[in-house]
Amino acid sequence: MLIHLRRAIVLSLLSMIVVGFAYAAAGTGVAQALFPFQANGSLTAHGSTLIGQNWSSPRWFHGRPDDTGPYATNTATGVVGGDNPLVANGVHGQSGATNLGPRSRTLLADTRALVRYWHHLGVSPTPDLVTTSGSGVDPDISPLDALVQIPMVARATGVAPSALRALIARHSHGPQFGFLGASYVDVLRLNEGLARLESRSTPRRGPSRTAS
Amino acid sequence: MGLALTLLTLVVALAITWRLLGSYIAALFDGRLHFLSAIERPVYRLLGTDPSHEQSWKRYAGALVVFSAVSLAITYAVLRLQGHLPLNPQHLRGVAPVLSFNTAVSFVTNTNWQNYAGETTMSYFSQVGALMVQQFVSAAVGIAVAVALVRGFARRGSSTIGNFWVDITRTMLYLLVPIAFLTGVVFVAQGAVQTFAGPATVHDVLNGVTQVIARGPAAFMESIKQLGTNGGGFFNANSAMPLENPTGLTNFLSIYLVLAIPVALTYTFGKMVGSVRHGVALVSVMILLFGAWASVTIAAEHQNNPAVAAAGVTSHVGNTVGKEVRFGDTSSALFAVASTQTSTGSADASYDSFTPLGGLGLMSGMMMGEVTPGGVGSGLYTLLIYAIIAVFIGGLMIGRTPEYLGKKIQAREVKLAGLAALVMPLAVLIATALAVSTASGRAGPLNAGPHGFSEILYAFTSQGNNNGSAFAGLSGNTPFYNVVGAIDMLIGRFAIIVPVLALAGSLAAQGAVPESLGTFRTDNGMFVGLTIGVVLIIGGLTFFPAVALGPVVEQLAHGRFF
Numbered sequence: 001m002l003i004h005l006r007r008a009i010v011l012s013l014l015s016m017i018v019v020g021f022a023y024a025a026a027g028t029g030v031a032q033a034l035f036p037f038q039a040n041g042s043l044t045a046h047g048s049t050l051i052g053q054n055w056s057s058p059r060w061f062h063g064r065p066d067d068t069g070p071y072a073t074n075t076a077t078g079v080v081g082g083d084n085p086l087v088a089n090g091v092h093g094q095s096g097a098t099n100l101g102p103r104s105r106t107l108l109a110d111t112r113a114l115v116r117y118w119h120h121l122g123v124s125p126t127p128d129l130v131t132t133s134g135s136g137v138d139p140d141i142s143p144l145d146a147l148v149q150i151p152m153v154a155r156a157t158g159v160a161p162s163a164l165r166a167l168i169a170r171h172s173h174g175p176q177f178g179f180l181g182a183s184y185v186d187v188l189r190l191n192e193g194l195a196r197l198e199s200r201s202t203p204r205r206g207p208s209r210t211a212s
Numbered sequence: 213m214g215l216a217l218t219l220l221t222l223v224v225a226l227a228i229t230w231r232l233l234g235s236y237i238a239a240l241f242d243g244r245l246h247f248l249s250a251i252e253r254p255v256y257r258l259l260g261t262d263p264s265h266e267q268s269w270k271r272y273a274g275a276l277v278v279f280s281a282v283s284l285a286i287t288y289a290v291l292r293l294q295g296h297l298p299l300n301p302q303h304l305r306g307v308a309p310v311l312s313f314n315t316a317v318s319f320v321t322n323t324n325w326q327n328y329a330g331e332t333t334m335s336y337f338s339q340v341g342a343l344m345v346q347q348f349v350s351a352a353v354g355i356a357v358a359v360a361l362v363r364g365f366a367r368r369g370s371s372t373i374g375n376f377w378v379d380i381t382r383t384m385l386y387l388l389v390p391i392a393f394l395t396g397v398v399f400v401a402q403g404a405v406q407t408f409a410g411p412a413t414v415h416d417v418l419n420g421v422t423q424v425i426a427r428g429p430a431a432f433m434e435s436i437k438q439l440g441t442n443g444g445g446f447f448n449a450n451s452a453m454p455l456e457n458p459t460g461l462t463n464f465l466s467i468y469l470v471l472a473i474p475v476a477l478t479y480t481f482g483k484m485v486g487s488v489r490h491g492v493a494l495v496s497v498m499i500l501l502f503g504a505w506a507s508v509t510i511a512a513e514h515q516n517n518p519a520v521a522a523a524g525v526t527s528h529v530g531n532t533v534g535k536e537v538r539f540g541d542t543s544s545a546l547f548a549v550a551s552t553q554t555s556t557g558s559a560d561a562s563y564d565s566f567t568p569l570g571g572l573g574l575m576s577g578m579m580m581g582e583v584t585p586g587g588v589g590s591g592l593y594t595l596l597i598y599a600i601i602a603v604f605i606g607g608l609m610i611g612r613t614p615e616y617l618g619k620k621i622q623a624r625e626v627k628l629a630g631l632a633a634l635v636m637p638l639a640v641l642i643a644t645a646l647a648v649s650t651a652s653g654r655a656g657p658l659n660a661g662p663h664g665f666s667e668i669l670y671a672f673t674s675q676g677n678n679n680g681s682a683f684a685g686l687s688g689n690t691p692f693y694n695v696v697g698a699i700d701m702l703i704g705r706f707a708i709i710v711p712v713l714a715l716a717g718s719l720a721a722q723g724a725v726p727e728s729l730g731t732f733r734t735d736n737g738m739f740v741g742l743t744i745g746v747v748l749i750i751g752g753l754t755f756f757p758a759v760a761l762g763p764v765v766e767q768l769a770h771g772r773f774f
Binding site for chain 1: 218278281381447449534536539561562659666766
């Protein structure tokens with residue numbers, strides 16, 4: 001038994017050094033040398049392309065109604081949707097889902113409130129736009145989710161719907177290699193594109209741009 | 213279309229590695245691989261073990277239990293002391309005692325049940341130096357036990373079943389580390405984070421939002437988390453978190469990785485016992501059950517979420533609640549089935565928000581005892597237990613001598629197999645009964661009605677099967693759930709491993725019974741059907757009453773909300 005104990009301690013410490021720290025350090029070395037952008041969190045000037053943000057103004061395309069999204073504390077419309085802050089989300093920088101069951105009254109009420117929210121903005125919502133994600137920080141929406149927001153964004157920014165449609169088409173990604181996963185639009189990239197589009201057209205359009 | 217191609221690619225990839233990886237693992241445990249002996253030999257010198265010296269089953273089990281106890285103690289100590297340890301840029305304090313205990317048990321038993329949120333609880337030292345280490349070590353222990361049992365079938369009149377220290381060292385060095393490292397690079401390239409630099413604060417001038425982005429050495433933990441059928445994520449949202457599982461490709465890679473070793477081990481088994489046909493029979497059992505469960509679950513998640521439909525939004529893309537846009541409902545459902553039926557327990561969606569039938573698919577997948585294909589090693593040894601019971605029942609039905617691979621299945625073998633098969637349902641059902649009959653247990657569920665009961669049943673099913681996935685609405689970080697859950701996990705692991713090793717010892721000691729006309733065939737379709745029957749009858753009869761109170765009621769409660 002004592003010989004087992006000695007060996008167990010030695011092997012545990014060796015494992016901690018080799019498959020713990022040495023493995024992680026080597027991995028970090030390779031990651032930082034070959035893929036520094038990805039390894040550091042895919043950060044652009046405006047945030048991470050892999051983490052959803054709160055785009056609460058109608059002049060931006062909205063992401064999904066996660067706690068980082070526009071609905072969690074929208075006192076203007078009286079909507080309290082989004083993730084349940086008691087579970088996991090709502091903590092700064094922490095990920096998590098609402099975990100509401102399929103026959104949950106709370107889920108039904110939240111979804112109804114979100115449908116009202118979108119109708120209020122003149123948008124006929126798709127399922128993604130009234131449901132929360134698994135991570136609580138879903139950075140993406142489907143191309144259709146973006147298309148249905150065009151009337152809202154066009155009204156608020158003055159950018160022509162056809163230009164917005166072209167913008168969405170440029171930022172739409174199909175499933176990877178044509179079959180892995182689903183089609184998506186990265187909301188941060190889309191809104192960055194929208195900002196560029198507006199800054200290019202501002203001199204011609206002049207003061208017609210409204211920032212609500 | 214996408215689903216068909218995904219399944220086709222998955223099947224082709226698994227078929228290729230079934231043979232390649234399977235024969236590699238067989239060569240590894242037959243002692244034919246030596247290209248890393250420059251690293252191996254100093255390890256054995258430090259351990260003071262002679263790699264050619266083998267152990268009896270009792271010494272093998274003794275070494276395993278002592279090693280697991282030491283792993284548990286070290287993991288617990290690191291979590292408690294993390295406030296005083298380096299690599300802690302968020303200055304997180306030590307983890308509370310009862311949560312540290314639950315977490316240490318969880319990772320040592322290959323369960324990876326998580327009653328904590330990684331990014332706000334665990335320092336990088338704890339994640340890398342304690343939790344990820346156990347993801348390698350506990351996977352190696354599972355594989356070692358499976359191989360010891362296979363040696364029991366393969367050997368004739370042997371008093372030993374291998375050397376535990378050598379088996380787990382070789383598993384880590386030759387199998388787990390190389391694959392995990394190579395696939396870790398893919399995770400990073402696709403966007404998973406791998407840095408020790410701490411969280412990043414970003415400000416977006418477009419919308420005025422300031423965010424704190426949690427980061428850490430996640431990508432290379434992600435690969436071993438899947439490969440070792442562990443499932444414990446770096447972040448709270450596990451594989452749903454884009455910084456952990458960023459794309460459709462990494463999602464597919466995750467599904468492949470959790471299945472790769474458990475499937476390949478059936479080839480290893482066939483190769484080592486000298487009859488690949490027997491390995492084919494076992495993998496057929498796995499594929500048929502997995503296929504049936506995957507079909508039902510994917511179809512269920514392609515339906516509308518009842519609450520969302522009732523709110524007037526119908527969907528052509530299935531149930532989107534708790535799912536990530538980049539994966540969609542089919543990939544998420546396939547991932548969920550792979551994860552729950554391999555005792556991995558990673559999650560790229562909120563399983564709590566699956567449709568009632570989809571949730572039932574996940575839960576019942578675990579209730580079959582994690583054999584379709586099950587965890588690394590644990591899937592094979594548990595399925596061999598069911599195969600022994602099938603041989604025994606088949607033998608009784610037709611009056612032939614129960615034999616499996618030339619070994620007589622006698623009273624001792626059947627008792628040990630019965631013990632190993634019944635210990636999990638007992639642990640799960642008693643713990644569930646305890647939870648629903650005490651106030652501290654009933655305080656756990658987030659959801660009301662039958663779904664609340666499902667959350668409790670799911671929790672103990674997951675922990676008793678060392679799976680680790682959750683209907684995560686349950687508030688598990690309470691003294692009750694931390695302690696009862698830890699006991700459940702310990703029973704689900706060691707009360708099966710010890711009888712399995714005893715079985716390995718008694719089988720290895722036997723000579724071979726020459727095959728005769730009276731021998732019941734164990735490598736044909738009839739035996740596959742019989743084994744499937746045993747799996748379904750044991751799982752179904754034991755758990756049907758409990759399941760009826762949860763997901764079945766919920767499925768039938770059309771138009772009602774709780």
